[in-house]
Amino acid sequence: MYKNELDTHIKNQSVSNSFVFFGESVFLIDMYTKMLTNIDDANILNYYHDEYDFNSAKSHLSQGSLFGDRNILIIKSEKKVPKKDLDTLLEYCDKNPDNIFVYAYYGSDHKTYNNKKAFAKSNAMSVRFFHPKDYEAQNIVLEVARAKNVKIDKYTVSHLLQIHNGDVALASNEIEKFRVYDREITTKDVDSLVFGLAEVNLDDFIKKILAKKDFRDDLLSILEHGEDEIRVITAITSYLTQLYMFNIYIRVNGAPNALEILGYPAPKFVVDEKAALSIKIKPLIYSKLHELLLRSELKMKSSHIDKTAILLSTLIRVQKLL
Structure with a gap:
């Protein structure tokens, strides 16, 4: 099934109470998950990636609500839920129409679920979401x-x-x-x-700074397109905070996990790039960089001196610390 078919079911109030969402558009997967589970006073159980536990998920769908409310189970994961588990959870939804189950699969193996026979024994609606036209x-x-x-x-x-x-x-x-x-x-x-991707991308600008490349022309372009100096500073601080989170997670667990680090799935090339960048910077340097950026942000907000001059000076000092 595709988005337009699901839209027709929603319009006709003929949707099922169990769904398997997958495809290229994470935005649409999340949008429809929220839309179909946005029910007042429902008992919602969310699982993200490695949090999934079959027994507690099954228990949530099988138990009756004390106050007659609906039980909703949402599983969001880049990893596939075992087929046997999935069939069981869908079966519990078939038995109790008051329950709702959404399995939002963010992985790239679309063939597994893009098959009418995959859920033929249940009432589940399997929907593939492409990037919107x-x-x-x-x-x-x-x-x-x-x-x-x-x-x-x-x-x-x-x-x-x-x-x-x-x-x-x-x-x-x-x-x-x-x-x-x-x-x-x-x-x-x-x-x-709005600062758009069509102009100089802030992420690309930050990566150029971290690579100790000449960034002055890009900075001039960013400021000429109306970007605020304080937002540039906060964007760099946020980016470095994210890298530090990758650094800590990799040192503890050995490999990055975007869903646990960022709270949302990200393309593999993005994860690999941020992981590689993160381990190049030592924890002590992260601390010094954050201290420098936060001091500069405070100075920009509390004085009437040239913010562009402070920003340029700060970025040069950032590169010296790296």
Whole structure:
């Protein structure tokens, strides 16, 4: 089944109470998981990656609620749940229509679930989510805007998506910035408040700093496109904090796990890159870098001196510490 078929079932109120979501779009998997489990007073049990425990999951679906509420089980994982476990959990949902079970699979083995025979013995709806097409992405962002009471038309949304190279997740996250306006959002507002992937990417800029390369032209471009010096500092601090989390996790467990470190799945190449970067920096250097960045941020917020000069000086000192 594909997204449009699921949408039809939702519209006709003919959805099942068990779902297997997989595919290329993590954003859509998460969006539909939240949509179909957003039930007041439900007893929700969430499992993320290695937290999954079959016995407690089975117990949650098999037990009756003391107050007549619904029991909801959500499993989010890059690893496949054993087929025998999955069949059992789906069977419990078939027996009790008041329960809801969503298995959100973030892995890349789509063939396993992209098969009508895989769940033929249950009422489960198996749905593959592809990356949204242009018009789908536009409609999704418009719906996010409506939910947040942000007035914005499809042309401005299209401009926002273009800035973020069609990334519906990033564009949807930007909508929050526009809630401060009690009027319709224009493309000028978007250009003023949004820093997109179409310009110099902040992550690429930070990686250039960490690689001790000349960053001055990129910094100038970033600032010319309206980025604030304080946000540049906080972005670098956040990036280094993430690397430090990778560093600690790898030293303790031997290998990185994006879901446990970041709280969400990430592509393998991203995980590998951040893991490699993280182990190049010693724990003591992480401490010194954070201290330097936080002091610089405080100085920018508490004085009227040239913020660009402070930022440039700070970035040069960052490279000297590395």
